[in-house]
Amino acid sequence: MKIISQYYGSILILGRSNAGKSTLLNTLIGKKISIISHKINTTNYSITGIYNKGSYQIKYIDTPGNIFYNNNIINSLKNNEYNYILFILDRNKWNFIENKFVKILNQTNIPIILILNKIDKINNKSILLPYINFLKNKIKFIYLFMVSAKYKLYTIDINNIICKNLPKKKHQYPKNYITNQTEEIILKEIIRESIIKYLHKELPYLIDIKVFFYKKFKIIPNKIKIFLLIKNINQKKIIIGKNATTLKLIKYRSEKSIEKFFKKKINLNIWIKIK
Ligand SMILES: Nc1nc2c(ncn2[C@@H]2O[C@H](COP(=O)(O)OP(=O)(O)OP(=O)(O)O)[C@@H](O)[C@H]2O)c(=O)[nH]1
Ligand SMILES: [Mg+2]
Known part of the structure; x- marks a missing residue:
């Protein structure tokens, strides 16, 4: 009998409140499991969503925007408990909040995938190139995706790239399991x-x-x-x-x-x- 290898990894989704973390989680796993609103502090605890595709399984963890006093999350980052971090940016908004995230991210060895979200709202695309150069100086990342989580633009590439880079590991959840929420x-x-x-x-x-x-x-x-x-x-x-x-x-x-x-x-x- 041919044994098919399994690949598994867990990914933490981080970013300021309202950046679109929950929207992205829902888009990535293809079902709305995390609530969304245009107001800040919508998500108030970590929500897990599981993506399954053939031999690949990804556990995505959505977080509240304000994680700065959340010792569980901070410690899990310091202990390198995730395979990757998706750090979500709301277009070219970068201020002290993102700097605060960088301080925390500098304390971990987890590779960072940068997500520039809401590109559907960027009319003047010429701002992008200088902004990417700015980002390169601000934070170390292995990939950068420009997406629209809401309109599902280019989001499939995120799943594909992560799948390609997952370690060989037994799946941790049954195939039909999508969320930790009852x-x-x-x-x-x-x-x-x-x-x-x-x-x-x-x-x-x-x-x-x-x-x-x-x-x-x-x-x-x-x-x-x-x-x-x-x-x-x-x-x-x-x-x-x-x-x-x-x-x-x-x-x-x-x-x-x-x-x-x-x-x-x-x-x-x-x-x-x-x-
Ligand atoms: N135009 C546009 N709006 C988006 C996009 N992604 C998210 N939004 C909107 O941004 C707002 C915030 O989205 P959420 O997914 O709730 O943001 P969040 O980062 O989870 O916010 P918190 O839970 O408060 O930390 C909502 O009104 C979404 O509809 C996008 O790609 N394009
Ligand atoms: Mg949320």
Whole structure:
């Protein structure tokens, strides 16, 4: 019997908040598992996504933008726990935040792949060449990709190059495994994404989401009851909105996204409760 070699590696995705890390993760693994928004600090914990292609398996780890006080991440970098780092830049935005990343990246021996994201938004392409020269002086990298994570431009090349450079190693996850998140977490994250979209300022970050009796179900039910736990009546009024329009929008968008992810009809019953 011919034994086919397996190749495996883990990749950490780093970059400032809003650079498009979660968008890129979703594009790379071909399924939306990490929530996205135009506001900062959307991702608040590390999310794993697995890419499978034949004998290749890649574990991508999406991170929050602000990792500077996250000892787990910092130590894992110092201990060289990843095969590569994808360091994502929002176009030619480079300021003290990127410099802070460089300081951390200088403490590891992990090879860095630089991703210049959102190229669809760069009209004047002549800025690119001088910018690449600037980057060469700022940070040591082995590859540079210019992509649009949102519009899936040139992103396939990232998977291909990484596959080509993976070490021979047994796959760590079953073929159909795509994320470390449980169905309950995915459900909450999808609802959180809608809440961030329709509510302003810091309120979305103050809401706790509870899924009612979810653990009773082995698979996701068609009727889901959730509680949004908040601090006071004012917050409740804001979430409901004038003529309940805000709540309706949150419900509608959440239902559509949950249906898309779980591929079944969903009726979301949202209750708001003051803690
Ligand atoms: N035009 C354009 N927009 C993009 C692209 N990639 C991401 N975005 C947008 O940028 C915003 C931020 O994307 P996210 O993927 O949530 O960014 P993030 O780096 O994960 O942000 P945090 O989770 O807060 O750290 C969203 O509005 C995305 O739609 C791109 O290639 N082109
Ligand atoms: Mg994110």
